[in-house]
Amino acid sequence: MVVSAAFQQTIRDLMRDTCWDVDADTRKLANVAGALPIGFDLCNNMFIRLDGAVGGAAYDAEHIGFREPSPAALISAMLFGAKRIPQLASLIPSRPDDACECSQCKGSGKLPMSQHTNCNLCGGVGWIADRYVF
Numbered sequence: 001m002v003v004s005a006a007f008q009q010t011i012r013d014l015m016r017d018t019c020w021d022v023d024a025d026t027r028k029l030a031n032v033a034g035a036l037p038i039g040f041d042l043c044n045n046m047f048i049r050l051d052g053a054v055g056g057a058a059y060d061a062e063h064i065g066f067r068e069p070s071p072a073a074l075i076s077a078m079l080f081g082a083k084r085i086p087q088l089a090s091l092i093p094s095r096p097d098d099a100c101e102c103s104q105c106k107g108s109g110k111l112p113m114s115q116h117t118n119c120n121l122c123g124g125v126g127w128i129a130d131r132y133v134f
């Protein structure tokens with residue numbers, strides 16, 4: 001997975017432009033980690049770091065726990081975060097011509113057992129590519 005300079009600049013711009021919209025604790029966590037707060041998922045404040053890693057912090061946490069960057073996690077986080085920050089949707093790569101339909105969700109982008117949960121294999125776009133450029 002490749003994260004472009006344009007992606008990083010957009011995340012930086014969004015950090016500057018949208019951080020006023022979150023509480024002081026979340027803003028502090030985001031500033032320390034250099035990450036964009038994208039919203040509150042079930043029990044975690046979610047963040048996207050400049051390298052594309054997705055992380056979460058439980059209420060009152062001192063640090064954000066980041067996962068190893070992965071296209072599916074980043075796509076899913078951007079689809080989730082676009083509810084609060086619509087510009088994130090424009091950072092999701094277009095489907096390459098040689099992409100395959102996702103074998104798990106059959107292209108729907110949703111888990112078969114829950115039409116409200118993004119597919120964890122493709123992140124919610126319904127396709128799998130050999131290479132992802134964000």
Ligand SMILES: [Zn+2]
Nearest residue numbers: 102105119122
């Ligand atoms: Zn899928």
